[in-house]
Amino acid sequence: MPDSISEDAPRRSWLVVGGGVMGLKIARDLIARGQDVTIAEAAPVMGGLTSAWQLGDIVWDRFYHVTLLSDSKLRDVLSEIGLESEIDWVETKTGFYADGKLLSMSNTAEFLKFPPLSMFERLRLGGTIFYASKIKSWRRLEKLSVEKWLRRWSGNGAFEKVWLPLLKAKLGDAYKQTSAAFIWAHTARMYKARRSGAKKEMFGYVPGGYARILDQWVNVLTEQGLTVRTSSPVIQVATANDGPGLDVTFGNGGTQRFDNVVSTIASPLISKSCDELTSVEKQKLDAIRYLGVVCASMLLKEPISPYYVTNITDTWVPLTAVIEMSTIVNSETQLGGNHLVYLPKYLPDDHEGLNETDDDYKEKCLSTLEKMYDHFSRDNVLDFKVARAKYVAALATIDYSTRLPPIVTSVPGFYALNSAHILEGNLNVNETITLGETKLADEVWPDFVARVKTPHPVANLQQA
Ligand SMILES: Cc1cc2nc3c(=O)[nH]c(=O)nc-3n(C[C@H](O)[C@H](O)[C@H](O)COP(=O)(O)OP(=O)(O)OC[C@H]3O[C@@H](n4cnc5c(N)ncnc54)[C@H](O)[C@@H]3O)c2cc1C
Incomplete structure (x- = not known):
């Protein structure tokens, strides 16, 4: 109780x-x-965006989910249902795909070498992220467009070469109506992840994934009198x-x-x-207005990337990111010795891309991966499924809270x-x-x- x-x-x-x-x-x-x-x-089934499905021989989340050390309310819920102590915490690495190359961007030293930018642009970009992490009140940021704010603090060079492709990959053209509070919220979460993890980015998951969390949570609540329809x-x-x-x-x-x-x-x-x-x-x-998502889950014999997230700034790539879940989730104990990769594309809720057929999205994903990763082959793919959601996150537009x-x-x-x-x-x-x-x-x-x-x-x- x-x-x-x-x-x-x-x-x-x-x-x-x-x-x-x-x-x-x-x-x-x-x-x-x-x-x-x-x-x-x-x-x-219960769970909405956190619900799971069958992929090959495994059952895992339809959309990728990790927990941060700083996710205290979620960890309270997990404690209540007896799963918090089981969380497997793993140090993560972040990558970038820029100018046709895969780069590691997991620490400050790597960041300071980021090739697409001059040293001055890198410093301004780093300064913007640091400044955003120090801002306590989002209310002022909500009044400014994200483009205006980022151009002001990072300069036009870093905006055009890094921020703009990232904003477009995440928000499509809806970035034009999005406020600076959006970038503040993202930066704050990632900073928290690093702070609580002693400067290392630590992500966690419960063995069995959200399917297990949901099962356990629903069982506990049902015992306390909840009726589920x-x-x-x-x-x-x-x-x-x-x-x-x-x-x-x-x-x-x-x-x-x-x-x-x-x-x-x-x-x-x-x-x-x-x-x-x-x-x-x-x-x-x-x-x-909402942001929706089309997201492929791909079960593979071999991994494709050492990074949990690979952010993409090359505009020809029709994906928001490549998420190699098996850099976090244990392949042997959780994934039957296989590897799990998610390929998300975020789109505004009225975008026709949300209705693209599974076959078309699959072909787009596989041909893109063949170009991005020399070692990638379709023979490596054991199962491939496409999930979609029209209503994922409300868009933080100008003066949204009012x-x-x-x-x-x-x-x-x-x-x-x-x-x-x-x-x-x-x-x-x-x-x-x-x-x-x-x-x-x-x-x-x-x-x-x-x-x-x-x-x-x-x-x-x-x-x-
Ligand atoms: C691609 C992706 C990656 C994510 N990654 C992470 C992550 O790494 N870490 C993290 O913490 N969070 C992550 N999230 C966010 C997380 O999934 C959401 O914060 C959370 O699931 C939202 O829960 P909700 O209950 O508000 O909404 P939902 O999960 O959307 O639940 C709403 C429910 O209402 C149901 N419904 C709709 N209409 C009706 C109706 N008429 N009658 C009855 N039921 C109805 C739907 O079927 C659904 O089950 C991610 C989300 C996505 C899409």
Whole structure:
């Protein structure tokens, strides 16, 4: 049982929409407050972006995931479910593919030799990263475009040769609307990783990957009373007209009443799922732009790279990065003696590239790898699968925080709490669950407590 949070509120029924890590964390915290909780997940399995699939003979995450030493909230969850002590921490190396060459960029000495830049440009680039890591408040950065800010601090040379290709690889043309808070959030996370790892970049994973974490977490919560409904997309949430509560319609046509609903799904999907929201709320939800991803998982006989991440600045390469997961995840004990590589391409949510067929993406990936790595051969590939997600991370556009939709909506008992509210970091599991914990405690719970103290008018009539 999680530490119960003593709050003077009666037990009520809650539906949490979305069975990703945000939904699980909110469910956990509501159970700790003595509430009766159900999670509805549209997919047949729990986990959302962290869910796993079969690749060759192994089961591993559909999208690559590592944990940082500084991911304290995530490590708390892992402790609670008995897995934290099993994390395997590994020192990582970072590479760059620039001007047709693979370069190591894992420490300051290597950074100071980075060939595409002059010494002056390298120093300005290094200074920008250091300066970004020292900035405490993102609010000022949110008002400036990332391009303007980087040109100012790194200069045009480093911007054109390094930042621009990286921004385009990660954001496509959406970089033009992105604020400087985006680069601050990325730098801060990577700096934290190094600080907590005594200057070395240490990444960790739980043996068995997220499949094991999710299994264990769901089991623990189920023992504490959680009800889980998989393959249960929520289609509509509406105020009940014959008593208190919200009537929730599921994809199979069934309806169930809950006292409260917390929706953790992407903002445009929240907008669609509740017709009663005001037009202003709907506009705000619909206006949030997301970054999506197409990401191939490739099981290989031999590794292709010594770097966990290879960042790419050559614009002909149609990939955001090459991620050699088996530099972290033990090949012998976890991957059946094989090697696992992810090939992601991030794209704005309305980009047609998100609908590219698996075969086309596969051909693009393999022919690119043949050009990038002399030793790469298609015969090395044991299995190749393509995962996609349209809604991965909300784009940090200019003045983003001033345009966020409310978490406590105008529909009593309906709360819209998703990762789009992350303002102080980039999207990752630790930020997601930290946000879930804080916003549940500061906004959702106080509103719920205030509402239960004010009886519903229809309930009053029925009692009279
Ligand atoms: C390529 C990639 C790499 C990543 N790498 C890392 C990493 O290294 N480290 C790290 O910490 N984080 C990483 N992340 C981020 C991490 O995966 C996310 O922070 C986290 O999974 C977000 O969880 P969530 O619950 O907010 O969203 P989601 O996981 O998207 O969950 C939302 C859930 O809602 C469900 N849903 C949607 N509509 C409905 C509906 N109508 N009814 C019911 N259910 C619905 C979806 O099926 C989904 O399961 C990565 C993500 C990606 C894509």
